[in-house]
Amino acid sequence: MRVSQWLAPVGFLLFSLFPAHLCKICEVNSKQKDMLAPLINTMVNSNELYPSIAPQILMALKFVKQHYSKAETTFLNQVKLNIMQCDGAISSGQFALDLLALTAACQTCIIKDYELVKKLEQKFQAEVDNIDKHGHPLTTYYQLGLDVLALCLLNGTYSTSKIVDLFSVEQKYSYDNQFSVDTGALAVLALTCVDRKNPGVEEIRNITEMLVRMILKEIKPDGTIGNIYSTGQAMQALFVTSKYYKEEDWNCTKTLKTVLNHIPQAFHKPIAASQVLPALQGKTYLDLTQGSCQFNPDDINNSNPTITESTPQSHENISVKYQVVDFINKHLQESIDISVPKGSLFLDVMEKAEEQNQTAFRFTTKSSEWGPYVTSVAGIEASSKDRTYWKLLNNGQPLSQGVAEFVVSEGDKLEVRLSNY
C-alpha cells in the first residue's frame, strides 16, 4: 500500500478518535479528580423520584470511569418506568432526556423495539404545531433544545429549515426578558449536532455563532457563565464551538476552578450535580453516543458513600423586607418586615409572613427536583397556560436558587413577583 493510500484511513481514524472536532476543552487534572467525588456520591445516593433526575444522572455517569451498577440499575428502571407509565402525558423534553439516558446506558434495543425515536418526533411536532398556532411551544425552548439534541443524536427525522426557523430569534432564549444561559447552551449543543450531520447549512452556523456570542457575554469576572448552575452546560456549549470565538474570549481553566470551588455548597442536589459533572470531565452531551458499552469489571463500585447536611440556623435574629407584587392580574403590592434567625431561608421568611397575615402572604408550593417551586401567592396561581410564574428576587435582582436554598441576610429586600415567561 502506498503512503497516500493509508494516510486517508489513518486521518479518518484520528478524526473519529477526537470527535470533538478539535474543540477547546479543559477538564479536571489528576490532582483535581478527587474533588468530583462529592458530586458522584450525591448522584449515586439519590433516592428522589422526580422523573427528570434519573435520566440526567445516567447521562452524567456515562462519563465516570467507575460503574455504580446497583445505582445505575435503579436509575435505568426509573427511566423505563417514565417511558412506560405516562407515554401520553410526558413532556417532550422529559421524553428526550429519557431517550438520551437509554442511549447513555447502552439500551438502544429498547429505543428501536418500541420505536421511541418516532414517538419523540411526534412530541417535537406537537411543540412545533403549538408554536405555529400560539407563538410559543407547549413547554419551553430549553425542552426544544433537548428534543432536537436527542433527535439528532439518535438519527431521527427533522427538517433543518424548520430548526432554523425555530431557533433563530434571540428573544426565544429569554424568560421575562433575561437571557437563559442554560437554554442557549442546550440550543448550541443541539445545533452543533445538526451542523455536524448536515454540514454546510449557513443559517445553522449563524444562529450558533449568535448564541455563542450571547453566552460569552454572560461570563462573570470569576469565570462563572450566567450563574453557577448554568456554567456546566455553558462550558459544554463552548467546548464544541471554539471556531466561533478567540482563545482570549474565554478562560476555561478559570471557569473550571470556580466551579470546583463551588462544589461543596452549590452542588449538593443530585440534579445540580448531574448537570455540572460532564463538563468538569471535559465531556459534552454530544459524546453520549461515543465510547464503549462494555466495561471493565474492576471498575464496578457498589458502595454507598456519605450524605451532606444543610446550614444550621443560629439564635441571633436578622431583619428583612418581604414583598408580594402582581402587576399582571391586579395592582397588588404588599410588603412586610420580618425577623428570622440568622441562616434562615427565603422559605422561612415566607412562612413567617404567612403566620402574620394569611390573606396577603399565604402561598403554596409543589415539590420538584430543584426543591419546592412556588405555585401561588396571596391566592394567585401561576399558570403554565398563561405562561406566568412567581419570580424570586432580592434587592431587585432575580435569584439563582429556589426558596428552600436561598439563605437570607440582614437587610435583604426579598420579593415574589408574578411574571411572564
Ligand code: B12
Ligand atoms: C424552563 C425553566 C424555568 C421555567 C419553567 C417553566 C416551565 N413550565 O417549563 C420558569 C421560567 C418558570 C422558571 C422559573 C424559575 N427558575 Co428555572 N429553569 C428552567 C430551565 C431553563 C429548564 C427546566 C426544564 O425544562 N428542564 C427539563 C424538564 C424536562 O424537566 P422538568 O423536571 O419538567 O423541569 C421542571 C423544573 O425544572 C421546574 N423548574 C424550573 N425552574 C425551577 C426552579 C426551581 C427553584 C424549582 C424548584 C423548579 C424549577 O419547571 C420545569 C417545568 O415544570 C432550568 C435550567 C436547568 N439547567 O435545568 C432553569 C432552572 C432550573 N431554574 C432556576 C431558577 C433559579 C428558577 C427561579 C427560582 C428563578 C427566579 N429568580 O425566580 C424560578 C422558580 C421560582 C419559583 N416559582 O419557585 C435554576 C435552579 C437553580 C437552583 N439551584 O435551584 C435553573 C437551573 C436555571 C439557572 N441556571 O439558574 N424556570
